[in-house]
Amino acid sequence: GAGVSQTPSNKVTEKGKYVELRCDPISGHTALYWYRQSLGQGPEFLIYFQGTGAADDSGLPNDRFFAVRPEGSVSTLKIQRTERGDSAVYLCASSLQDRSDEQFFGPGTRLTVL
Amino acid sequence: DAKTTQPPSMDCAEGRAANLPCNHSTISGNEYVYWYRQIHSQGPQYIIHGLKNNETNEMASLIITEDRKSSTLILPHATLRDTAVYYCIVRVTGANSKLTFGKGITLSVRP
Numbered sequence A: 001g002a003g004v005s006q007t008p009s010n011k012v013t014e015k016g017k018y019v020e021l022r023c024d025p026i027s028g029h030t031a032l033y034w035y036r037q038s039l040g041q042g043p044e045f046l047i048y049f050q051g052t053g054a055a056d057d058s059g060l061p062n063d064r065f066f067a068v069r070p071e072g073s074v075s076t077l078k079i080q081r082t083e084r085g086d087s088a089v090y091l092c093a094s095s096l097q098d099r100s101d102e103q104f105f106g107p108g109t110r111l112t113v114l
Numbered sequence B: 001d002a003k004t005t006q007p008p009s010m011d012c013a014e015g016r017a018a019n020l021p022c023n024h025s026t027i028s029g030n031e032y033v034y035w036y037r038q039i040h041s042q043g044p045q046y047i048i049h050g051l052k053n054n055e056t057n058e059m060a061s062l063i064i065t066e067d068r069k070s071s072t073l074i075l076p077h078a079t080l081r082d083t084a085v086y087y088c089i090v091r092v093t094g095a096n097s098k099l100t101f102g103k104g105i106t107l108s109v110r111p
Helices: none
Strands: A005-007 A010-013 A019-024 A031-037 A044-050 A053-056 A065-068 A075-079 A088-096 A099-105 A109-113 B009-013 B018-023 B031-038 B045-050 B061-064 B070-075 B084-092 B105-110
Touching: A005 A088, A010 A019, A019 A088, A019 A109, A031 A075, A044 A065, A044 A075, A075 A088, A099 B045, B009 B018, B018 B031, B018 B084, B018 B105, B031 B061, B045 B061, B045 B070, B070 B084
Parallel strands: A010 A109, B009 B105
Antiparallel strands: A005 A019, A019 A075, A031 A044, A031 A088, A044 A053, A065 A075, A088 A099, A088 A109, B018 B070, B031 B045, B031 B084, B061 B070, B084 B105
16 A cells, blocks of 8 residues: 655755645554654654644754644645755654554655755 | 664674664663664664564564663564664654654665
């Protein structure tokens, strides 16, 4: 079956611009996670959704970052006033609520802020 | 903060067993040991997890010491496709909690 998909695969933007990154989780997965991975580092947690609500947003670095999941499926990560330090690979993962041992990751969106 | 420590890298010959160590000396009683791997330019992939008993699946075996302060992931017959960064993570299972990744160990399988 289809895995987690993320669009775009690559995004280049200029400092100060607004970007949206999209995640399509595996059908039926109620849990959705966003992570950010800088070069040479492991993924870093940003936010977790259970259904439509953000159950844990403790990893969002500041108020320029925001994520939504209005219908409990697709999620969008929004970054305002982008900075060069936001450049990273943004990873999305999903899991079944009752089988939360395994998170299934998408291929990521590589964001480059010039 | 990652609660695990791993060597930065190791290599092994194709066809041989790869034994990847991990220390988690501060693990709590309700925390499991998870292993994920990340092949270049892909998202991480779940491998295996365990609490205190040794576990085996089609991908690997997980050996956890009796005091649970360390573990070893074993790839019994490494192939070139197993070249990846391997992450050892401790996590409370069943809670849909986040994964806290460290830097992992880079495994290079040589022909």
